[in-house]
Amino acid sequence: MAEFLCAGRINKLLFIYQAYLGMTTIYSNFGNMDDKYKRVDCNFYDHLEIHATYKEKLEIIYEKENGGNETIIVKIKTLETKDKAEFLITDEGQQIRLDKIISLRKL
Numbered sequence: 001m002a003e004f005l006c007a008g009r010i011n012k013l014l015f016i017y018q019a020y021l022g023m024t025t026i027y028s029n030f031g032n033m034d035d036k037y038k039r040v041d042c043n044f045y046d047h048l049e050i051h052a053t054y055k056e057k058l059e060i061i062y063e064k065e066n067g068g069n070e071t072i073i074v075k076i077k078t079l080e081t082k083d084k085a086e087f088l089i090t091d092e093g094q095q096i097r098l099d100k101i102i103s104l105r106k107l
Contacts, residue, residue: 037084037085037097037099038099039086040101044098045079045098048076048079048088048098048104051075051076051106052078052079056076057074057075057106058073058076058104058106059071059073059104059105060074060103060105061101061103062101062102063100063102064100069102072094073107074090074094075090076088076089076090077089077090077093079098080095085097086099088101
């Protein structure tokens with residue numbers, strides 16, 4: 001059984017798909033080409049909170065501040081808002097701005 005969640009901004013999110021029984025959760029995002037924070041869809045934020053609550057291991061690909069992409073495997077410790085931007089804080093203390101996330105996959 002699969003559950004499809006609303007993606008919100010079509011030009012921002014390509015899709016959000018969740019599947020069960022051995023399949024993975026995949027999020028895809030174009031990333032933010034300028035440095036001004038762009039709010040993410042509330043459903044995406046809620047799903048991040050669920051991953052944090054269940055301490056799920058995730059593969060996250062995000063756009064680095066100095067350009068290029070980085071892939072990390074982490075658990076979400078918490079989500080924070082500061083300076084009018086939302087951040088994902090990993091269990092290792094790394095901060096990732098939510099609009100810089102390119103893809104997120106449950107492992």
